[in-house]
Structure formats: C-alpha cells, structure tokens
Amino acid sequence: MLYYYKILYTGYNSGRFTIVRNNFFKKRTYNSTEGDDMENKTVASNQYELDFLNALLDGNRSLTLEITENYLLNGNNIMDLYENVLKSSLYKVGILWEKNKISVATEHLASALVETLLNEIHPRLDFKGKKGYKVLLSCVENEYHQIGIKMVSDIFESNGWKTYFLGANTPTNELVSFASEIKPDILAISMSIYFHFPNFEKMINTIKNEIPDQKILVGGQAFSRGGVDYLSKYENVVYLPDLKSIETYLANFN
Numbered sequence: 001m002l003y004y005y006k007i008l009y010t011g012y013n014s015g016r017f018t019i020v021r022n023n024f025f026k027k028r029t030y031n032s033t034e035g036d037d038m039e040n041k042t043v044a045s046n047q048y049e050l051d052f053l054n055a056l057l058d059g060n061r062s063l064t065l066e067i068t069e070n071y072l073l074n075g076n077n078i079m080d081l082y083e084n085v086l087k088s089s090l091y092k093v094g095i096l097w098e099k100n101k102i103s104v105a106t107e108h109l110a111s112a113l114v115e116t117l118l119n120e121i122h123p124r125l126d127f128k129g130k131k132g133y134k135v136l137l138s139c140v141e142n143e144y145h146q147i148g149i150k151m152v153s154d155i156f157e158s159n160g161w162k163t164y165f166l167g168a169n170t171p172t173n174e175l176v177s178f179a180s181e182i183k184p185d186i187l188a189i190s191m192s193i194y195f196h197f198p199n200f201e202k203m204i205n206t207i208k209n210e211i212p213d214q215k216i217l218v219g220g221q222a223f224s225r226g227g228v229d230y231l232s233k234y235e236n237v238v239y240l241p242d243l244k245s246i247e248t249y250l251a252n253f254n
C-alpha cells in the first residue's frame with residue numbers, strides 16, 4: 001500500500017534522497033487558468049518536502065527527524081523548516097484528506113508526528129536573548145488546529161519573548177481572565193476554520209471590553225478566506241499571515 005502515497009516531485013534532485021515517482025498523481029504543468037486546481041497543489045516544491053510528506057504519511061517518526069536534521073545542516077533555519085517543509089507538507093496532507101486520498105487516521109498520524117517533532121527541535125531554536133516582553137498565545141474557542149500557533153510561539157520565544165502557549169480551544173472567559181492576570185504585551189489568537197468567526201468576534205469584543213489597550217495579533221487560514229478588512233474597525237488588532245511577517249513585526253516592536 002505504501003506506493004499509493006508517494007507524491008510526485010518536480011524540482012531538482014538534492015542527491016541526499018531518492019526521488020520517488022509514480023502515476024497516482026499525474027505530473028501537470030501549472031496553468032493559471034486552472035485557478036485553484038488541487039492536483040497541482042499536491043506537487044512538492046522541494047526534495048525535503050517530498051521526503052518529509054512521504055515520511056509523515058508512512059508514520060515514520062525517525063525519518064521525519066532525519067530529514068529535518070539534514071535540512072538544518074544544509075544551511076536552512078528553523079523558520080524555513082517550519083514554512084517550507086512542515087507547513088507545506090501539512091497543507092498537502094489537508095488536500096489529500098479533502099480529496100479522499102488518505103484517511104482521517106492518516107491525517108491524525110501526520111499532525112501528531114509534526115507536533116512531536118516541534119517538541120524535539122525546540123532546543124535547536126536560535127534564542128536571541130531575553131527581551132522582557134510577554135506573549136499569550138491561543139486558538140479561538142472550538143478551534144483545534146494548534147500547530148500553526150505553536151510555530152508562532154516558537155518564533156516569539158526565539159526572539160527573546162516569554163511565551164504562554166495555551167494551544168487549542170481556550171474558552172473566551174478563561175483566556176480573558178488569564179490575560180488580565182499575566183498582562184501580556186501581545187495576545188496572539190489563531191483561527192483556521194472560517195465558521196469559527198462568531199467565536200472569534202466574541203473573543204475580540206470581550207478582550208476589548210475587559211482589557212481595552214491590549215495589543216492583539218491574529219492569524220490562521222481562516223483569514224485567507226476573508227475577514228481581514230473586518231479587523232480594521234478595531235484598534236490595536238493586527239493580522240499577520242506567516243512567520244516571516246511576525247519576525248519583521250517583532251524586530252520593530254516597542
């Protein structure tokens with residue numbers, strides 16, 4: 001059954017890993033007139049991503065670690081790893097699941113492996129000293145996608161921030177009372193599912209009522225489907241799309 005999962009790679013051969021091809025996903029040249037064609041999005045953009053994705057789908061934990069280590073040894077940093085290997089592989093896992101090519105169990109296997117890996121590579125973060133700032137990070141209520149915000153937490157931490165990572169599905173009242181207690185310089189909220197927007201709105205409104213000057217950072221895939229304009233009605237609420245933009249934001253933060 002393993003061959004069933006092999007994903008087509010169209011980039012160069014790094015020499016470190018063998019390219020695996022099969023006919024399950026037919027190679028197609030990207031054509032912008034095809035718009036959002038899902039088949040094209042399953043084409044890996046680099047060798048590491050291809051190998052990592054296959055290791056995830058195979059549940060091969062030690063191979064995911066080996067690929068990660070090779071990627072870092074080849075001069076890439078943790079942010080590149082998160083964006084170009086881990087995130088891009090998980091996005092493809094989502095497409096494969098959505099297209100019924102893999103089971104829910106396999107999707108869980110992949111995300112569980114990535115969560116484990118994040119813990120394993122945490123000591124490798126390039127810590128840049130203590131800045132004295134605090135950030136509280138959480139998903140919106142009912143939101144179970146916590147890997148993205150965990151990566152965000154790591155970027156804050158590597159930039160010298162004290163982090164309080166609450167993870168998935170924090171009830172609004174709990175988040176607000178915790179924020180009142182620890183007084184973070186930034187409250188970072190993640191939302192992946194657009195239908196959680198009412199929960200998000202409730203969360204922002206409650207924070208604004210209880211802690212009016214709280215700086216809030218928001219992100220997650222839900223905003224790629226709209227909703228960023230809606231944020232302009234709030235003061236001190238900023239949307240950022242990815243880890244690079246967070247680094248830039250933090251470099252100018254005061």
Ligand code: B12
Nearest residue numbers: 091094111143144145146147148188189190217218219220
């Ligand atoms: C793993 C996964 C799950 C796991 C999550 C496990 C976990 N521990 O997190 C589980 C199994 C729980 C799950 C459940 C569901 N999932 Co799901 N899941 C995924 C999958 C495959 C990967 C998610 C992931 O980790 N991505 C990688 C991270 C790194 O990316 P990211 O979240 O975008 O984060 C980046 C940026 O957005 C940003 N960012 C994120 N948060 C923040 C916050 C701030 C403040 C900032 C500044 C930036 C920022 O930084 C990150 C780095 O760049 C995605 C596919 C995909 N496209 O992501 C589907 C996906 C998100 N899931 C989807 C769906 C539909 C569901 C379910 C509804 C399925 C169901 N019927 O039950 C449930 C919903 C559960 C819930 N109530 O939340 C859909 C959502 C589609 C949509 N229209 O909204 C997706 C896109 C799959 C698909 N192709 O259809 N899922």
